[in-house]
Amino acid sequence: MVKIIVIVTVAIIQLATCQRSPTISYISQEQIKDIGGTVELLCSVQYGQEYPVLWMKTNKESGYDPLPLSTNSALIVKDSRFALRYDQASSTYTLQIKDIQETDAGFYSCQVLIAINNRLSAEVELKVRRPPIISDNSTRSIVVSEGQSEVKLKCHAGGFPEPRISWRRENNAILPTGGSIYRGNILKINNIRKEDRGTYYCIAENGVGRGARRNINVEVEFAPVITAPRPRLGQALQYDMDLECHVEAYPPPAILWLKDGTALVNNQHHKISHFATADEYSDTTIRIITIEKKQYGEYICRASNKLGTAETKVELFETFTPVCPPACGQVHFGTAVTSVSSGPLIVFILVITILMRNFYAKY
Numbered sequence: 001m002v003k004i005i006v007i008v009t010v011a012i013i014q015l016a017t018c019q020r021s022p023t024i025s026y027i028s029q030e031q032i033k034d035i036g037g038t039v040e041l042l043c044s045v046q047y048g049q050e051y052p053v054l055w056m057k058t059n060k061e062s063g064y065d066p067l068p069l070s071t072n073s074a075l076i077v078k079d080s081r082f083a084l085r086y087d088q089a090s091s092t093y094t095l096q097i098k099d100i101q102e103t104d105a106g107f108y109s110c111q112v113l114i115a116i117n118n119r120l121s122a123e124v125e126l127k128v129r130r131p132p133i134i135s136d137n138s139t140r141s142i143v144v145s146e147g148q149s150e151v152k153l154k155c156h157a158g159g160f161p162e163p164r165i166s167w168r169r170e171n172n173a174i175l176p177t178g179g180s181i182y183r184g185n186i187l188k189i190n191n192i193r194k195e196d197r198g199t200y201y202c203i204a205e206n207g208v209g210r211g212a213r214r215n216i217n218v219e220v221e222f223a224p225v226i227t228a229p230r231p232r233l234g235q236a237l238q239y240d241m242d243l244e245c246h247v248e249a250y251p252p253p254a255i256l257w258l259k260d261g262t263a264l265v266n267n268q269h270h271k272i273s274h275f276a277t278a279d280e281y282s283d284t285t286i287r288i289i290t291i292e293k294k295q296y297g298e299y300i301c302r303a304s305n306k307l308g309t310a311e312t313k314v315e316l317f318e319t320f321t322p323v324c325p326p327a328c329g330q331v332h333f334g335t336a337v338t339s340v341s342s343g344p345l346i347v348f349i350l351v352i353t354i355l356m357r358n359f360y361a362k363y
Contacts, residue, residue: 022048022112026092027122033100034129034208041095041124043110048091055084055095056109058123066109069095102128105160131209132163138202139216145307146194146222153187153216155202163204163212170199194222194250197280219279223308224249226301231312234319237291240326243314244285245301252276253303257286260297269295287326288316 026044033039045053056066069077073086073093083096097104105128112120135156144151157163167182169175175182176189176196189196197220205211225248235241247255257264257272264270264286271287282303288295296318302311 020047022046022051022114022120024110024112024120024122027110028124030125030127032127032129035100035102037100038096038098039100039126041097041108041110041126042092043095043122044090044092045110045112046091048112052113053093054111054113055093056111057106058109059106069108097126100126100128102130104128127160129161129206129208130159132157132159132204132206132212134202134204134212134214138214140214141217141219143219143221144192146192146220148192149190151189151192151218153189153200153202153218155185155187155204155214155216157204157212159204159206159208161206161208163206166203166205168201168203170201173198189218192220194220194248194280196220197250219250221250221305221307224253224303224305224310226303226310226312228301228312228314230314232315232317234317234323235288235291236319236322237293239291239322241288241291241316241323242285242326243288243299243301243316244283245312245314247282247284247301247303248280249282249303249305249307249310250280251305252279252282253305255282255284256300256302256304257284258300258302259295264299291316293318 023046024043025046026042028040028042031039031041041055043053043055052071054071055069057069058066067077069075069082070084070093073084075082075084081098081101083098085094085096086092087094093110095108105126107123107125109121109123114120135158138155138157139153142151142153153167155165155167157165165183165185167175167184167187168180172180174180175187176192177187187200197218200216200218202214202216203211204213226245228245230244233241233243243257247253255274257270264272266272269289269292271289273285273287275283275285277283284301286299296316299314299316300311301314302309
C-alpha cells in the first residue's frame with residue numbers, strides 16, 4: 001500500500017512539474033505586408049513568468065547574427081517604429097512594426113530562455129511586398145551583325161512577389177519570336193535580320209506599384225542596300241539636273257559618285273550632297289551643273305562599310321525640252337541665267353534657243 005502511495009505521489013509531482021514547464025502555445029502565421037504598412041506579431045507563452053522571453057530578428061539569406069528586439073515586456077531596439085505590448089491575461093507578447101521598410105523583411109523568432117544551453121523557439125516570417133527593380137545584370141544595349149545565329153536579350157528583376165517578365169517592341173511591332181508580346185527572362189532571336197533592329201522593352205510586373213521597364217536598343221550591322229528612285233533621267237543641254245539614290249546601311253557607309261570609273265568631287269560641274277535621315281538611312285544627291293554633252297551617260301552611286309559594298313546606276317540622257325525641276329523659271333544662254341515668270345515668255349525663249357542652235361549647227 002505504501003509503495004502505491006509513493007508511486008502516485010511521484011507521478012503527481014512529475015505531472016505538476018511538466019505542466020509548469022514553459023511552452024510557446026501560439027505564434028503568428030507568415031505575414032505579407034506592403035512597404036509603409038503595419039504588422040503585429042504575436043507570441044503566447046504559457047508558464048513563462050519566471051523565464052526571459054525575447055523577440056529576435058534573423059535574416060537567413062544574409063547570414064547575419066540574430067538581432068535582439070525585446071526582453072519580456074521591454075523593447076531593446078531604439079526605433080520609434082517598433083512597439084511591444086504584453087497581455088498578462090493571455091501571456092501574449094505582441095511586437096508591432098509601423099511604417100514597414102524593405103529591410104524589415106525576415107524571420108522573427110520568439111524565444112524562451114530556460115537555461116544557458118536550453119531554449120524554446122518559434123518563428124514567423126515577415127515578407128514585404130516590393131515593386132520590381134530591374135537588375136544591373138540585364139541587357140542594356142547590344143550591337144550584332146546581320147545573320148548572327150543567336151542573339152540573347154536578358155532581363156532579370158528583384159521584388160516580392162517575384163516579378164513576371166514580358167517583352168515588347170516599340171510601337172507594338174511584331175517580335176522576332178512572333179506576336180507582339182513574349183514572356184520570359186530571356187528573349188532569343190535566331191538568324192537576326194536588319195529588320196529586327198530597334199528598341200525592345202523589358203517589362204517587370206508583380207502587382208506592386210506600376211512595375212518597371214527598361215529600353216534595350218538592338219543595333220544590327222549590315223551591308224549597304226542602295227536604291228535609285230529615278231534610274232533614268234533626261235535633261236536638255238545647259239540646264240542642271242539632280243541625280244539621287246537612297247542608302248540603307250549600318251555602320252554609316254562611305255558614299256561615292258563615279259562616272260567612267262572616276263570618283264566625282266565638288267567643282268564647277270558637280271555638287272554632291274549627303275543627308276543622314278537616321279543612323280541607318282542616308283540620301284545622297286549629285287547635281288550636274290550646266291550640262292554639257294560629255295556629262296551625259298551612266299553615273300554610279302556606291303556605298304561601302306565594313307560589311308560590304310553596294311552600288312546602283314543612274315543614267316542621264318539628253319532631251320530637247322528642259323525638265324522641271326530643277327530647271328524651273330530659268331534658262332541658260334552660255335553661262336548667263338535669265339529668270340522668267342510667265343509661260344508665254346518661256347515658250348518664246350525656248351523657240352529662240354532652238355533656232356540659234358540650228359543656225360550655229362549649219363555654220
